[in-house]
Amino acid sequence: MADAVQGPKVPTELRDGYEVHAAALRAGLQVALYPRQVLITREVGSGREASFVHGIPETAQLGPVTYAQDKRMRRALMESADLPIPRGVTFSVGRGVQGAKDFARKVGYPVVVKPAVGDNAIEVFAGICDDHELDAAIERLRVTPSERETFTRAAYGLTELREPGEEDGRIVVPPGYRFLVEQHLRGTYLRVLVVGDTAHSAVVCPGSPGLEPVRDAREVSDDVHPTIFDLAVRALRSIPGLPLAAVDFVLDDYRRPAHDQNISIVEFSERPGLAVQATVSSQASARLGERILLEHLDSAGITAELIGDVVSVRWSAHALPDPARAEEAVRIFCKASAVAAGPGETDAVEGALHLDLHGPAHQIARLTELLLDGKLDGHRAMFVGAQPIAPRSIEAASSIQPSS
C-alpha cells in the first residue's frame, strides 16, 4: 500500500489508533470512531463488537492502564517481578528539587528526567550531566502540560484538578507535580512490542526516542535473542490486565542472552507506539496494527479476514459545526488520496455528512482520524461511522474519480 503523502500526515499520537482503524476497514468490519480515538468495530451479521482506544484493545483494564501511567507504581510492580530497571526516585517540583540533585549525585550523572505520571515514552530528558542541566529539565516540566508542545494525554489519563502554582507571575504546574529521576544507562536502545504472550517486533532506536523524533531506526526482530523477548513478555505480565505493551530496553547487545549482559527496562508503555515502527516502514506498522486487531477480534469471538486495502464504505460524519464546508474539505482530501467519493448528503441541523467512499482503507482511516481530531482544515466531527458496502455502487455513482 502507498504511504499517505497528500494532506496532513497522521500525527504521532494518533498512529496506533489509525493503524488498527485501517486494519478494521481492511477486515470488512463496520467501524465507528468517537472522539479521542475510541474505535468500536462490529461484525456485520453477528453484531458482535470489539473496541479500542488509541489502538489499545478493550481488554486493557482501567486500573492497570492507570498503574502503567504512574511510573512510581509501575516501577514498584516491576521490582516485585524481579525485572531489571534503572535506579530511580520521584520528587515534587515544589519541594523535591534539592532531593533530586542529591539523588542524581548519589547514583552519578548522567541521569534521565521524566514526568512521573501520564503518557509514557514522551518528554524524556536524557543525558543530564550536572545540576544545571537538571534544573533546566525540571524547569521545562514546570510549564503547565497544556502549554508543552511535547505533551500528550491518553483519553483515559488522569485529569489534573489541583490548583496550578504561580512563579514570578506565570502559571506553572502545582507544587505537588512529580517527576522521576533515573540513572541514564549507556547502550543500545531497543523497543519491543508485546501483544499477549508474544513479542512481535523489535526496533533499534538511536538517540532518545522520548523527546526527539526517531530517526534511523531499524527492525531487528529476527536477530533478537529469545531471552530478551521473554523479558519483555514478563514486563507486560508484571502489570496484569494489559493486552499489549511497548517495552524499551537499554542493553549491550540484543543478539546475546539477557542474563549475559547489562540490560534494563527504561520505558514501558501500555500503548503500542507504532510511530516508531512506522519510521522503519509504513508496512511494518500496518502489519502490527493488523496483528493487534486480529488478536483482539479473536478474543471477542469475531472471525475476520483481511480483504485487501481497497474498500467501499458508507461513511457518515456527525456533529460537524459546518457540514457543507466540511464536505468540501473531505472531497479535496479524497481527490488527493485516491479515494472515490459518491454524492454527498448533508443535514445542517444535526451537522451530519453522508458519503459513499471507495479507496485505500488506510486513506479512509486517515481521513476519519484527522476529521475527529480537528485536523482536516479545521473541521471536527464528533462521530464517524463507516459501513462496508458493495464497491460497484460507488464507482458507478462517483462524481469524483480517484486521482491515481
Add this chain to the structure above:
Amino acid sequence: MRTDQQAVRISRVHAYHVRVPLAEPTGRTATKTNFIVRLDLSTPQGVQQALGECQPRAAETGDSSSRSWRFLLQTLQELQGEVIDFASRESALAWVRDKMRSFVQDARTIYLAEAQQRRSTWSVVRGVMRGGAELLGRRDPRMPYRGVLFGIETALLDAAARVLGISVPELLGPLRDAAPVRTRIAVEPDEQEILKHLRQWLGNDPAGPAWVHLQARLEPSAAESLIERVADGVARKELPQQIIIEEPLGLKHRTRLSALQKRAVVRHGAGDVRIMTGGQSVWGLAGLRAVQAGGGCRALHIRPASSGGLLASIALAKEAVQRNPDLLVVLSHHDGATRIARRATEALAVALPGLAYVLNAGGRSGTVDMPTGIGLGTSMPYGEVVDTVTAHEAFPPVPEPTEHGPKPNEYEEVTYLQPLGPNGTKGHLLERQALSLGLQTRRFSKGAFTASDGINDPLLIKWSRSPLSSAVSLALCTHKEATRIRLAQAAVPVPQGRTFVNSDLDSARAFAGRIGYPVVVKPAMGVRGIGVVANIQNRDELDLAFEQLASSKLGDQDVIVEKHIPGNDYRIVVVGEEVIAAILRVPASVVGDGESTIAELMIRKNLMRRRNPHLWGRPILYDSAAEFQLQRVGMSLESVPPKGERVMLSNSNSLSQGGDSTDVLDELHPSIKEACVKAVKAIPGLAFCGVDFLIEDHTRPLDEQVAGICELNAHAAIGNCEYPLYGQPRQVAQAFMDECVRKFALRTADERAEELALKLTIRGRVKGVGYRRWMQNQAVTFGLRGWVRNLNGRTVEAVICGPTGPASALAAAAVLGPRRALPTSVTTTHTTPVTSQSFEIRHNPRRWGNRG
C-alpha cells in the same frame, strides 16, 4: 458601683474551630487552624458579642492544635456566667490582667499535667535538655498556649471596652492616631539572592527601608558574611541606605544576634543596617533580656499571638524601648487571620510603645488609622468562616433545634476515616472490603492499592479506576458528547445537544436558538460538575456561561450545549448488570428555625456534614453563588429565616458544592433501572458506573415523563451512595468488590470478617519522624490492639487487631503517617491476633534481641 440590674453578664461563651486561608501561600499548606472566641454579653440594652481570635502556631506560640483547643474550652467554661462590673478604664484593665494572670497559670498547670501523661524516655531527655537551654539563656521559660491566650485576652478587652462604651484602643491607651504600614520580602537564604533583592529594592524605591525576612535559615558564618557584604554595599551606596535584616539566625543562635548587629555598623557613618529579632528568639521579656545582654539588636518584631496577648506585647515593647530608645519596633499578626485578629492588631498599633511600622506581608504599604467604634468595632466574620468551621462548642450548650423533615444520618466510622483526608474515604472503602474477604493488599498512596489472593493476578486499583472496567469505557464516558451519541444510538433517553469549539460562540448561539432555551452549558470532559451552568434562559446568559467556563480550570476544553431537562438530578449506580444504589441530589440549602441566622444554620449544617464520611470535606460554601442566591431572596448571612422555610444557597446539585443526598433506590421505577443498565451495556467494557439521570419523578415510568441521562461516570465516587445524607446507606463498595471477585475468580473467605488481625510493612521515610508514636496514637484512638516497631532505616512493621472498620482504616492511613513521614508503600497481610489488650511500641528485634 452599678446595681445588678446594670451589670453585664457573660451569658454564653462560644468557641469556633476554623480553618483560615493564608495570605502568603507556602505551596503545601494553604490554611491554618484558628479558634474564634465569642462571649455573649447580656446587657440591659440587649445581647452584645465580644470577640477574640486565637492563632495557635505550634512552636512560635507554644501551642499544639488539639491540646490548645482543649485548653481553650476548659478556660472558657470559667468565664461563663461571669459578671463584669467596673466603671473606669483602669479597673477594666485590672480585671483583664487579673483574668489573664490566672489563665496563664492555668496554662502552665494544664500543660505540665498533660506532659506528665505523655512522659517517655525521650521526653524526659528533651525536658532535661530544655532546662539546660533555659539556664544558658538559649530558650525562654515555657509559657504554653500563647496563641490561645491572645484570643481569650482580645475577647476580654473587647468585652471590657463594650461595658465602658469605648473602643479597645481607648481602653489600651492610644499613643498615636495612625501608624504606617510597610511590606517586606521573604527570600531564600542565599547571599547572592539576598543582595540581588536589595539591589532591586533600590531600583523600585518603595517607601520605607529595604526589609528582607530570612526566616531564621542562615548559619552564623553565612550571616556574618552577608552582613559584611550588606554593610559594605550600603557604604558604597550600591544598596538602599536603610536596610532591615529580619531573623537571620534561629533560636539556637540568638546569642550571636548582638554580634551581628555590631558587624552591621556602616563605615563612614552613612546608611543604617538593622538586625531585627522576633519570631521564636524574642517573644517575651526573657528573650529580650537575653539578646540585650550582648548589646542587643536595633529592631524588634512583635506579634501578639507569640507574646501571649495585646497587654503582654505592650509590656514587651515598653521594656525594649526603655532599654534602647533607638529601637525600631514593628508589629504584625501571624499569617492566616480573620478580621478579628486584624482589628486586634490595628488596635494595638496605636497603643504600642515605640512602634515604627505595621507589617503587611505580601500586601501594600499604607497607613493604619485609629480604629473607631465600640470595642473592637467588628462582628463575627461569618463571611470568612461560615464554610470552614470544623467544630463549635458553647457553654451553656446551644439547644438543639426542633427537627424538620427526615433526620440526617450520622456515621460513627467518620472518626477513623477523617485521618485519611477529604478524599481518603473513597480510596479506602474497597481495601476494607478486600481485607475483610481475606485478600492481602499493597498500598502506594491514599488512592492506589493492589489486592491479591496470592494465587491469581492482583487487582490494580486507584480510586475507583479498577480492573472491572475498561480503558475504552473511561475514554468514552469522560467525553460527554461521545457518551451522548453512543447512548442515543442505543435508544437510551439523552438530552438533545452538540459540542462546539470553545471559541465558536456564534454556532452555539445558533444551535441554542434552534433547540430552544433553556439550555445547559458544560465542558466536554468535565468532572465533579466543574464549569456546568444549567437552566440558561437566553442568549445573554449563554454568553455569560461561555465566559465563566473559559475562565475556569477546564477553560481550554470544548463546550457542550444541550437541552435543559427540568427534572431532578439522580446518581444511580450500576455494578455488572444491576442497579445497586440511587440517590437524589439537591442543591445546598438550610431550613430556618425562627431564631438562628443563616450563618448559624450553615455552620450547624456543615458540622452535621462533618459527621458523614463522604461529605465531611464538602461543606456548603459561602461563595459568589451562595451570595447571589441570598441576594435573590433579599437575605444575607445575618438574616433569620422563619421556622420551616428552606433557603437555597446554590443552584448546583453537586454534593462537592454543598448539595444534599437522599437514598431513593427502593422507590426507583423499574423502567429507570432498565434504562440505566441498558446505558451501561452500551459502553464497551463498563462494569461499574454512576449514571447521572435527570428525571421528573423517579417513581413513575420513563415513558410518562421528560427524562434524560446526562452523564456516565466510569470512575464514579463510591462514597456518595454508601453514605447518603438522608435515607438508607447502600453497600456500594461491597457490591463492587464482590463483582471483582466473581469476574476474576479470586479465592476469598466464605464470609466477611468482622475482626481483623493485620500485619503491616511500611516502607519509605518512616524512621526519625515520629512514625511509631503516631501509629500508637491512632491505634489507641481507634480502639485497636497490637504493636509497632522499626525494622530497619526505611521500614516499620506493625500488627493491628480489632474491628474491620478501624483496623482497615489504619492500614490505609499508614501510607500517610505523621507530617514528616513519606511512606512509599504499605504491604498488609493477615496474621494471628495478638493477646495483648494494648497497643505498644516495640524495640527493633535486630538491635535489641528478642526483648520486644
